[in-house]
Amino acid sequence: MSRYLASRAVQTLVTLVLMSLVVYLLIGLMPGDPIDMMIAGDPKMTSEDANRLRALYGLDKPLLDRYLAWAGQAVQGNFGYSRSFNQPVLAVLWPRLLNTLLLAGLAFVLAAAIALPLGIWAANHPRSRADYLINLLCFAGISTPPFWLALLLITLFAVSLGWLPAGGMADIRPGTPWLGAFAERVRFLALPVATLTLVQLGTYTRFMRGAMIEALRQDYVRTARAKGAPERRVLLGHAFANALAPVLTILALSFGGLFSGALITETMFAWPGMGKAIYQAILDNDYNLALVGLLVATFATIVGNLLADMGYAWVDPRVSIAESA
Amino acid sequence: MISAASPGRLLWTRFIRHQLALLSLVFLLALLVLSLAAPLIAELRGIDPTATDLLRRMEPPSAEHWLGTDDLGRDLFQRLLDGGRVSLLVGLSGALLSAILGAVIGVVAGYLGGRLDSFLMRFTDGVIALPLLPLLIVLAAIDPRKIGVPAEIAQSETFSLYRIVIIVALTGWTTVARLVRAETLSLKARDFTRAAQALGARPERIMFRHILPNTAGSLIVATTLSIGTLILLESTLSFLGLGTQPPAASWGNMLTGAQELLQQAPVLALWPGLLIFLTVIAFNFVGDGLQDALDPRSERR
Numbered sequence: 001m002s003r004y005l006a007s008r009a010v011q012t013l014v015t016l017v018l019m020s021l022v023v024y025l026l027i028g029l030m031p032g033d034p035i036d037m038m039i040a041g042d043p044k045m046t047s048e049d050a051n052r053l054r055a056l057y058g059l060d061k062p063l064l065d066r067y068l069a070w071a072g073q074a075v076q077g078n079f080g081y082s083r084s085f086n087q088p089v090l091a092v093l094w095p096r097l098l099n100t101l102l103l104a105g106l107a108f109v110l111a112a113a114i115a116l117p118l119g120i121w122a123a124n125h126p127r128s129r130a131d132y133l134i135n136l137l138c139f140a141g142i143s144t145p146p147f148w149l150a151l152l153l154i155t156l157f158a159v160s161l162g163w164l165p166a167g168g169m170a171d172i173r174p175g176t177p178w179l180g181a182f183a184e185r186v187r188f189l190a191l192p193v194a195t196l197t198l199v200q201l202g203t204y205t206r207f208m209r210g211a212m213i214e215a216l217r218q219d220y221v222r223t224a225r226a227k228g229a230p231e232r233r234v235l236l237g238h239a240f241a242n243a244l245a246p247v248l249t250i251l252a253l254s255f256g257g258l259f260s261g262a263l264i265t266e267t268m269f270a271w272p273g274m275g276k277a278i279y280q281a282i283l284d285n286d287y288n289l290a291l292v293g294l295l296v297a298t299f300a301t302i303v304g305n306l307l308a309d310m311g312y313a314w315v316d317p318r319v320s321i322a323e324s325a
Numbered sequence: 326m327i328s329a330a331s332p333g334r335l336l337w338t339r340f341i342r343h344q345l346a347l348l349s350l351v352f353l354l355a356l357l358v359l360s361l362a363a364p365l366i367a368e369l370r371g372i373d374p375t376a377t378d379l380l381r382r383m384e385p386p387s388a389e390h391w392l393g394t395d396d397l398g399r400d401l402f403q404r405l406l407d408g409g410r411v412s413l414l415v416g417l418s419g420a421l422l423s424a425i426l427g428a429v430i431g432v433v434a435g436y437l438g439g440r441l442d443s444f445l446m447r448f449t450d451g452v453i454a455l456p457l458l459p460l461l462i463v464l465a466a467i468d469p470r471k472i473g474v475p476a477e478i479a480q481s482e483t484f485s486l487y488r489i490v491i492i493v494a495l496t497g498w499t500t501v502a503r504l505v506r507a508e509t510l511s512l513k514a515r516d517f518t519r520a521a522q523a524l525g526a527r528p529e530r531i532m533f534r535h536i537l538p539n540t541a542g543s544l545i546v547a548t549t550l551s552i553g554t555l556i557l558l559e560s561t562l563s564f565l566g567l568g569t570q571p572p573a574a575s576w577g578n579m580l581t582g583a584q585e586l587l588q589q590a591p592v593l594a595l596w597p598g599l600l601i602f603l604t605v606i607a608f609n610f611v612g613d614g615l616q617d618a619l620d621p622r623s624e625r626r
Contacts, residue, residue: 015451023463031468139613143606145557147564148580148598155587155594253453260458264561268584278459279565282466290463297456305454 008309012302019298020074020291021067027287028063035059082289084281089292093274097296099169100273104262106189107196111204112251114197119208120240123216134205141202146261150195150268157191164190167270192269199261200254207250211243218242245316252308255301339618346614349607356409356604363406374403375572395579395593396586405596408574412604415490415569416556422494423555424548427501428540432532434502435509446506453499458561464492465567482573489568493555501547508540542619549612553605560601576601 035053039045054060058069073080085092122134158166170184215221216239224234263275270276274297281289340346359366367374386393395401434445469479469488478484512518513536521531537544562568563577571578576597583594 011447019455023460026463026467029467029471030463031466031471139606139609140602143553143557143602143609145560145564145577145598145601145605147561148594148601151580151584151587151594151598154584155591159587255454257457259456263456263458264565267565275459279462282459282462294456294459294463297459301454301456 008306012299012306015302016295016299017071020071020295023291023294024067024070025063027291028066030282030285030287079292080288082281082286084284084286084289089289092289093277093293093296096272096274096277097300099271100259100262100266100275101300103189103192103196103265103271103273104258106193107200107262108251108258110193110197111200115201115204116208116247119205120212120235122205122209123212124235126213134209138202138206141198142206144199146195146199146264147268149198150191150265153191153195154268164188166191167268169270169272192265192271195268196258196261196265199265200258203254204247204251207247208243211246212239215239215243241315245312248308248312248315252305252312255304255308259297259301336618340614343610343614343617345610346617349610349614352603353607353611357413360406360409360413363403363410366406367400367403370403372400372403374400374407374574393592396582396590401593401596404574404579405576405600408576408579408597409600409604411486411569411573411575412556412559412577412601415486415493415559415575416552416604416608419490419493419555419559420497420548420552422490423497423551424501424544426494427498427547428505428537428544430498431502431505432509432537432540435506436513436528436532436536442506445502449499449502457496461492461496461558461562462565462567464495465489465562482570485570485573489559489562492562493558496558497551497555500551501544504543504547505537505540508543509536512536512539546612546616546619549608549615553608553612556601556605556608 035050039050051060058066061069070080079089081087082089082092118134122131125131154166157164165188168188170181170188172181172184176184218239220242221234221239224238225231229238259275262273263279265271266273266276267279274293278290278293278297280286281293363374393401395404430445430449434442465488469484470476474484509532518531518535521535526535559568560575560577560580563575564580566578566581569575569578571581579597580594583597586593
């Protein structure tokens with residue numbers, strides 16, 4: 001187990017280092033550099049001033065040297081400053097990471113809570129009318145552009161009906177009773193969480209249904225039925241227990257997608273999360289924030305996958321993590 | 326009576342049994358023809374789809390403007406067709422590119438095996454687990470002039486089209502690669518492969534002449550299904566302002582301004598999104614139908 005964890009840790013580290021190098025080089029290829037923006041902000045600046053500043057910040061050196069200098073600082077825990085927030089990047093990113101975890105976590109739990117029973121039910125009534133309807137809705141969910149879904153929800157619930165806020169985050173004044181504060185938070189979370197849940201729902205349901213159909217065809221299900229086990233026990237105790245493992249893998253692989261979905265959802269609803277921060281940083285040429293944000297997002301995704309792999313071994317005792325490493 | 330049918334015909338009869346898939350195929354073909362003929366239609370109607378008319382903004386549908394006009398007074402119907410051409414083109418060529426990339430990586434990893442295989446598959450798994458959208462946004466934001474592309478090419482419309490095709494293809498290949506690898510592993514042990522090996526065929530001939538053609542079925546299904554995903558991705562990037570650049574229309578960038586106009590002209594936000602939705606779901610149905618047709622034993626999943 002500890003050997004497995006160690007090898008996964010090394011793998012994670014290699015991925016992060018590679019990612020940081022690739023992203024650093026890519027960001028170096030984005031239009032303009034910080035000095036260009038200083039020139040734009042100060043018309044009196046001469047080209048000699050600009051060159052002096054470039055030398056001062058090391059921007060005249062080759063990209064690879066600059067990366068090594070950045071990496072050397074990063075290894076010591078110094079990830080630098082965000083230009084647009086005038087704060088250390090980690091101080092900018094930390095509260096946003098928590099916001100994204102809240103949004104994506106709620107959507108993930110909600111989507112799984114709806115999709116798993118729906119998929120099991122559909123698999124148990126294959127080719128029924130309801131199964132076709134569920135299948136149709138799954139296709140619809142997979143095919144809806146997330147940003148358009150957000151637009152529709154905003155139009156309906158915020159603009160036309162005026163029930164829910166169109167975006168932002170609850171601003172709780174100190175001294176508000178906890179129930180009121182909670183209700184206010186829920187009101188602001190409702191639409192973003194609904195969007196992100198609906199985007200994931202179709203995929204999860206289809207995978208659950210597929211895995212269940214596969215499991216229901218196995219011999220052990222026939223044996224259990226032949227022995228007269230109650231249908232409920234056959235379905236949940238035998239088939240579902242076996243179908244869960246492959247579904248878990250798919251759910252784990254969807255973490256990366258969940259983060260991408262969160263970027264759109266956060267941007268649409270002005271939810272102050274990681275995805276929106278990274279997107280905004282790229283648009284604002286806040287290189288350092290974009291770079292570190294992407295690394296944190298990657299790290300979070302990898303950790304999510306690792307947890308899911310460990311969950312897999314826990315759900316399916318036939319799988320030993322140590323062997324699969 | 327024994328009826329003899331060619332494999333192609335058999336495939337077709339199985340495919341049309343899937344009514345939604347057939348309906349989707351008709352819809353997609355109609356859309357393709359209409360959007361390819363868009364310049365011709367514009368000429369026939371005597372409308373310049375790029376002409377703005379600020380005095381006639383957000384008009385309701387009329388005999389002249391079938392679906393009304395957008396926030397700059399352009400004909401909405403023509404803009405939708407132009408956007409459709411971009412979306413279909415990017416989706417189709419992006420899917421083709423990712424199919425080629427994925428097929429080559431998959432067959433090489435599966436057939437040659439060993440360290441190369443484990444490296445390629447680790448790499449594929451790594452890419453799948455990445456938060457791709459922010460990375461693609463970075464890719465879409467880079468300045469092509471800094472990698473030596475001349476300025477006049479870098480700013481041309483064709484270049485921005487190629488660029489978005491490559492960007493979306495970078496996400497599509499992973500599914501294909503894993504699929505083709507899995508099939509290669511089983512085809513590798515089949516008699517026809519061993520016969521070819523015994524005859525002294527070179528590995529690249531076995532991979533590309535014997536194994537890959539046998540994966541065609543699943544390759545086609547996976548590619549069809551990925552077209553929808555890639556169209557969604559293109560529209561998302563264009564919506565965020567990083568894909569197809571205005572004044573060129575794309576269903577995604579037509580929605581960029583729609584958020585501010587929601588109260589005045591909700592129709593402007595409705596049509597492009599609806600077309601993205603219908604096109605993507607149609608490609609998914611066609612892919613599903615093909616899957617059923619190619620593998621009749623498979624339970625519909």
